[in-house]
Each structure stands twice: as C-alpha cells, then as structure tokens.
Amino acid sequence: xxxxxxxxxxxxxxxxxxxxxxxxxxxxxxxxxxxxxxxxxxxxxxxxxxxxxxxxxxxxxxxxxxxxxxxxxxxxxxxxxxxxxxxxxxxxxxxxxxxxxxxxxxxxxxxxxxxxxxxxxxxxxxxxxxxxxxxxxxxxxxxxxxxxxxxxxxxxxxxxxxxxxxxxxxxxxxxxxxxxxxxxxxxxxxxxxxxxxxxxxxxxxxxxxxxxxxxxxxxxxxxxxxxxxxxxxxxxxxxxxxxxxxxxxxxxxxxxxxxxxxxxxxxxxxxxxxxxxxxxxxxxxxxxxxxxxxxxxxxxxxxxxxxxxxxxxxxxxxxxxxxxxxxxxxxxxxxxxxxxxxxxxxxxxx
Amino acid sequence: xxxxxxxxxxxxxxxxxxxxxxxxxxxxxxxxxxxxxxxxxxxxxxxxxxxxxxxxxxxxxxxxxxxxxxxxxxxxxxxxxxxxxxxxxxxxxxxxxxxxxxxxxxxxxxxxxxxxxxxxxxxxxxxxxxxxxxxxxxxxxxxxxxxxxxxxxxxxxxxxxxxxxxxxxxxxxxxxxxxxxxxxxxxxxxxxxxxxxxxxxxxxxxxxxxxxxxxxxxxxxxxxxxxxxxxxxxxxxxxxxxxxxxxxxxxxxxxxxxxxxxxxxxxxxxxxxxxxxxxxxxxxxxxxxxxxxxxxxxxxxxxxxxxxxxxxxxxxxxxxx
Numbered sequence: 001x002x003x004x005x006x007x008x009x010x011x012x013x014x015x016x017x018x019x020x021x022x023x024x025x026x027x028x029x030x031x032x033x034x035x036x037x038x039x040x041x042x043x044x045x046x047x048x049x050x051x052x053x054x055x056x057x058x059x060x061x062x063x064x065x066x067x068x069x070x071x072x073x074x075x076x077x078x079x080x081x082x083x084x085x086x087x088x089x090x091x092x093x094x095x096x097x098x099x100x101x102x103x104x105x106x107x108x109x110x111x112x113x114x115x116x117x118x119x120x121x122x123x124x125x126x127x128x129x130x131x132x133x134x135x136x137x138x139x140x141x142x143x144x145x146x147x148x149x150x151x152x153x154x155x156x157x158x159x160x161x162x163x164x165x166x167x168x169x170x171x172x173x174x175x176x177x178x179x180x181x182x183x184x185x186x187x188x189x190x191x192x193x194x195x196x197x198x199x200x201x202x203x204x205x206x207x208x209x210x211x212x213x214x215x216x217x218x219x220x221x222x223x224x225x226x227x228x229x230x231x232x233x234x235x236x237x238x239x240x241x242x243x244x245x246x247x248x249x250x251x252x253x254x255x256x257x258x259x260x261x262x263x264x265x266x267x268x269x270x271x272x273x274x275x276x277x278x279x280x281x282x283x284x285x286x287x288x289x290x291x292x293x294x295x296x297x298x299x300x301x302x303x304x305x306x307x308x309x310x311x312x313x314x315x316x317x318x319x320x321x322x323x324x325x326x327x328x329x330x331x332x333x334x335x336x337x338x339x340x341x342x343x344x345x346x347x348x349x350x
Numbered sequence: 351x352x353x354x355x356x357x358x359x360x361x362x363x364x365x366x367x368x369x370x371x372x373x374x375x376x377x378x379x380x381x382x383x384x385x386x387x388x389x390x391x392x393x394x395x396x397x398x399x400x401x402x403x404x405x406x407x408x409x410x411x412x413x414x415x416x417x418x419x420x421x422x423x424x425x426x427x428x429x430x431x432x433x434x435x436x437x438x439x440x441x442x443x444x445x446x447x448x449x450x451x452x453x454x455x456x457x458x459x460x461x462x463x464x465x466x467x468x469x470x471x472x473x474x475x476x477x478x479x480x481x482x483x484x485x486x487x488x489x490x491x492x493x494x495x496x497x498x499x500x501x502x503x504x505x506x507x508x509x510x511x512x513x514x515x516x517x518x519x520x521x522x523x524x525x526x527x528x529x530x531x532x533x534x535x536x537x538x539x540x541x542x543x544x545x546x547x548x549x550x551x552x553x554x555x556x557x558x559x560x561x562x563x564x565x566x567x568x569x570x571x572x573x574x575x576x577x578x579x580x581x582x583x584x585x586x587x588x589x590x591x592x593x594x595x596x597x598x599x600x601x602x603x604x605x606x607x608x609x610x611x612x613x614x615x616x617x618x619x620x621x622x623x624x625x626x627x628x629x630x631x632x633x634x635x636x637x638x639x640x641x642x643x644x645x646x647x648x649x650x651x652x653x654x655x656x657x658x659x660x661x662x663x664x665x666x667x668x669x670x671x
Binding site (some may be wrong): 011015032035066069074076077078081082083084085091092144149152161164166167169174175177191192196228230288296305309318322324325326333334344 | 371399400415451455458467468473478486495497502504505508509538540567573577603621624639641646665
C-alpha cells in the first residue's frame with residue numbers, strides 16, 4: 001500500500017527534457033530570427049558609414065527579406081504537417097490497395113471485402129445509424145434546452161450542467177453509462193439505474209448491452225449525452241445574437257411563443273445550426289472510444305473507426321484497415337463540402 | 351353608424367379580454383411545462399455522473415449488491431476505493447497514480463508545442479507578405495478534414511522502422527524504449543493538432559488592426575519583435591481557449607495513446623488503463639467508479655474554472671479535425 005515516487009523519476013526526467021526541448025526550439029527560433037537580421041543590418045550600416053566617408057557610391061539598399069522570415073515562422077508547422085499528416089495520408093491511400101503485410105498490390109480487393117463481408121456491412125450500417133441519429137437528437141435537445149433556459153433564472157448554472165459532459169473523456173462517459181446499464185439477475189437488487197427503473201415499473205431486468213440493435217442505440221445515447229452540451233452552447237449564443245428589435249416587433253404583433261420559435265428564432269440561427277450539425281456529424285463518424293470501452297465492438301456494435309483499429313493494429317491487416325480509413329475520409333468530404341458551400345452562400349447574402 | 355359601433359367595440363373588448371386571459375393561462379402552463387422539461391433534461395444529464403460519484407465512496411460489498419440510491423437511506427462512506435485504485439500494489443488494483451503521472455507527462459508538451467508552432471505559423475500567414483501565402487494557408491486549413499485514422503498506420507511504421515526510399519535510409523527508426531516513448535506521443539499529438547490550431551489562431555491574429563503592425567514596422571521592429579511584444583499579449587485569450595481545447599483533447603484521448611504510447615505502465619495514460627480495466631474487470635465497480643473519477647476530475651476542474659475562455663474558443667472555431 002505504498003507508492004514509490006522513485007519509480008516515477010524517469011518519467012519526470014522525460015517531461016523535463018520535453019519542456020527543455022520546447023524552450024530551446026521555440027526560444028531558439030525567435031532569438032535566431034532576432035539576432036541574424038540585426039547582425040546584417042549592423043553590417044549594412046557599417047558599410048554605409050564607410051561608403052559615405054570614402055565618398056564611394058552608396059550601396060543599394062537591399063529589400064528586407066520577408067520570405068526568409070516567413071520560411072522560419074512556418075518551418076516547424078509545415079514540416080510536422082508533412083511528416084505527420086500529408087505523407088502518411090498518401091501512404092495510407094496506397095496501402096489500402098495492398099495486402100495485409102503491405103507487400104503486394106491487390107487492386108480493389110480490400111474495398112470489395114468491405115462491402116462483401118457481412119460483419120463489415122453491419123459495421124457500415126451501424127456507422128450510418130450513429131451519424132444520422134447523433135447529430136439529429138443532440139442538436140434537437142441542445143436547441144430545446146437553449147430556448148428553454150434563455151433568460152431564465154440560474155441560466156448559467158443550468159447551462160453548465162448540460163455542458164459538463166464535454167469535459168469528460170469518452171472513456172469516462174462510457175464507464176458512467178455502463179454503470180447506468182449494469183445488470184443484476186432477476187430477484188437481486190439492481191445496481192444499474194435503468195434496470196432499477198424497469199423493475200420498479202414491473203418489468204424484467206435486461207442485459208442491455210447484449211441485444212442488437214438496442215445496444216447500438218444505447219451507445220448512441222452516450223454520444224448524444226456528450227454532444228448536446230456543445231450544441232446548446234453554440235445555439236444559445238446564436239439565439240442571443242438575434243437582434244432585439246426583431247423579437248420585440250414580433251412580440252408586439254402578438255406572435256405566440258410557438259410561432260416565434262418557428263418563424264423568428266429558427267431562421268435566424270440557421271447557419272449556427274448547420275455548423276453544429278456538421279461538427280457533430282464529423283465527430284460521430286470518427287467515434288471510437290465509446291464503442292471500444294463499452295462493448296469492445298462485440299454484440300454487433302462495432303463502427304468504422306473501431307473496426308479500422310482492429311484490422312490495422314490487432315489483426316495486422318494493414319490493407320483492410322487502411323481501406324476503412326480511406327472510406328472514413330470519403331464519408332467526411334461531402335459533409336465538409338456542404339458546409340463550405342453554405343458558408344460561401346452566407347457570405348454572399350450577408 | 352354611431353349606433354352600431356359601440357356594441358361591436360364592446361364585443362371586441364370582451365373577446366380580447368378573454369383571449370388575454372386564455373393566453374395568460376396558456377403562458378403560465380407553457381411556462382410550467384417548459385420548466386418541467388428543463389428540469390428533466392438537467393436531471394438526465396447529471397444523474398449518471400452523480401450516481402458514479404456517490405458509488406465511488408461506497409464500500410465494495412455495498413456497491414456490488416445494492417443501488418447507489420440506497421446510499422441516502424443507508425449512508426456508508428469509505429475512501430478505500432480511491433486508496434486501492436490509486437496506490438494499490440496488486441496488479442489488478444489499477445495503480446492509477448502512475449498512470450495519472452503518465453497523463454500529465456503526455457499532456458503538457460502536447461499542449462505547448464502545437465500552440466507555439468501554430469502561433470508562429472498563424473502570424474506569418476496573416477502578416478508577412480510572401481509568395482504562395484494563401485496557397486499554404488488553404489492547404490493547412492483543408493488538412494483539418496483528414497481524419498487522424500488516415501495517418502496512424504504509416505506514422506507508427508515511421509517511428510518503429512524509420513523511412514527508407516529505394517534502400518536508402520532517409521531517417522532511422524526512433525528505437526525508443528521506456529519513458530522515451532513519450533516523445534512519440536508528443537509528436538503525434540502535435541501533428542494532429544496543428545491544422546485546427548493554425549486555423550483558430552489565424553482567425554484571431556488576422557483580425558488585429560493593420561495600423562498597429564504598420565506603426566511597429568515604421569518604428570523598425572522586426573517580425574520576431576512584433577510577434578513577441580505586440581501579437582502575443584493581444585492573443586492571450588485565444589491562446590487560452592486553444593490551450594483548454596488541446597488539454598481536454600489530449601487528456602481525454604484514447605486512440606492516439608493506445609497506438610503510440612502502448613499499454614505499458616511506463617507510458618500509457620489514464621484513459622488507456624481505464625479502458626483496459628473496463629474490458630477485463632468490467633464488474634469491479636468499486637475500482638471502475640473511483641478510477642473514472644480520478645480521470646475526470648482534472649479536466650473538470652480546468653473546464654469549470656476556465657469555462658469562459660473555452661466557450662469563446664468554441665464559438666470562434668468550428669470543426670476539430
């Protein structure tokens with residue numbers, strides 16, 4: 001029952017190295033950029049003085065090299081992005097046309113496998129279910145809540161309550177909800193809230209996470225629980241940004257709250273609504289932690305990101321894993337194009 | 351005319367009086383249902399966390415046989431779960447204290463590096479004139495949509511096998527062991543964070559008044575000087591927002607840690623250990639509840655104390671790739 005801090009020393013050493021590295025790289029870059037140009041400008045001044053003293057023609061004033069500065073400011077970012085994102089993404093695309101050991105080209109086999117295998121089709125279907133339900137439900141609840149608490153008493157507190165799950169990791173959230181879904185045999189005291197409610201209503205306790213497709217829906221609840229807060233905050237800000245005179249004019253016209261919502265509020269926050277739906281959709285497409293922690297993808301609950309991890313990092317099937325990653329990317333693209341188009345139209349109108 | 355008007359007027363008055371009364375009643379009713387719906391949502395959103403929190407303080411025997419709500423009729427309080435899960439020596443107890451430190455060691459540099467690099471890049475993209483500027487900015491912006499799943503397999507092989515092209519080794523394998531593996535995780539997190547970070551900071555830096563930069567340039571300030579003395583102080587709120595974002599993202603991340611930190615107790619963060627415990631010891635609720643709370647408490651404190659910055663950041667950026 002003791003905790004040995006000496007065991008942890010190498011970690012702190014490593015952290016120290018990391019921080020020293022940070023100071024050296026960033027500080028060094030700034031100092032370098034400060035010192036070198038100053039050095040050159042001193043030399044130019046000296047040359048100017050010498051030239052004017054000897055009566056020789058003045059050296060031509062060189063243009064400050066903006067490009068050189070930009071290069072050094074951008075160097076770390078561009079380099080890291082190339083090594084860490086661009087090149088790997090291209091390689092993943094290539095790997096998706098190769099076999100599991102990345103030795104031979106197999107053409108479209110991996111993609112054919114994706115749509116032929118029943119288990120993988122199930123995965124794709126589950127992902128579709130996630131990406132339709134989560135944005136829809138989370139945004140609706142967020143919007144409803146934002147409208148309800150707007151200008152209410154204790155608004156800030158009420159908002160924090162819904163917003164809090166955003167700070168909780170997907171792993172933590174999955175554990176929290178697994179506890180809600182926990183099962184004890186019939187006749188025993190239930191420890192999970194959901195089964196307790198079912199039992200007290202006269203039903204039988206169930207192993208919620210074992211029956212498909214209900215289990216996928218219950219996992220979706222977890223994601224909705226996390227994302228509704230995000231939707232609520234963004235939409236609430238949009239609602240508060242509606243010009244007061246519009247609201248006031250509508251109220252003077254005797255508009256009912258219901259009409260107010262559909263005819264004033266909703267059209268005014270349209271663009272914020274789209275941003276929220278798009279953001280949640282993209283996050284949902286990539287959901288991994290919840291499924292892995294709650295069911296590990298068993299009982300027909302797996303989704304693309306989880307299957308991609310399994311194929312590439314557990315079964316060593318790099319080709320099939322890469323194909324799933326590429327497919328994920330392909331699914332994200334139309335959503336983003338939709339948003340960019342929307343932003344452009346908005347800018348034209350505004 | 352004059353004789354017919356009064357009754358009509360009276361009639362209108364009458365109905366309008368009734369309609370305001372009806373609408374007042376309806377308003378109160380809708381006010382009441384609104385309050386009810388609000389409370390129901392608020393309760394559903396907080397009860398699960400609350401139940402877990404209460405449970406983490408209940409003795410094992412109690413926790414495994416009765417629901418957490420019985421705590422209020424039969425309160426039994428213990429800190430044993432936390433003691434076990436943090437410092438317990440047996441292999442199945444969690445030993446989360448070490449993992450907690452791992453999370454800390456992973457998170458700090460993974461927050462600092464991308465923010466610093468992104469601030470430098472965002473400044474260059476906003477205020478230094480050079481050829482191809484827009485082109486570079488658009489490329490970085492577009493990288494936001496690449497899911498990090500696209501980079502995982504090659505990046506891992508980059509670390510473990512290095513890069514060679516046609517038999518020529520361009521970059522040797524990193525060959526890290528033990529605590530050195532943290533460097534891999536920092537590297538991966540930094541790369542993945544950059545597109546969004548550059549985008550967010552560029553939004554802020556580009557909005558700063560042009561006169562400010564021109565005045566500084568006329569005074570002979572160089573770009574690094576402007577960056578340090580003018581830009582950095584002005585964008586502190588944006589840096590804070592981004593810092594909180596990245597902190598929550600890294601601390602709560604499972605996927606990147608799972609692949610680049612591995613599962614060993616030397617480098618794996620809390621999330622990896624918790625996911626593992628949930629998989630292998632899914633019914634050891636006395637450990638899972640306390641463990642989950644250990645992992646939640648830090649981001650929760652950061653989040654609640656800096657919520658204002660976080661919200662501002664949320665509203666200015668849109669998509670986290």
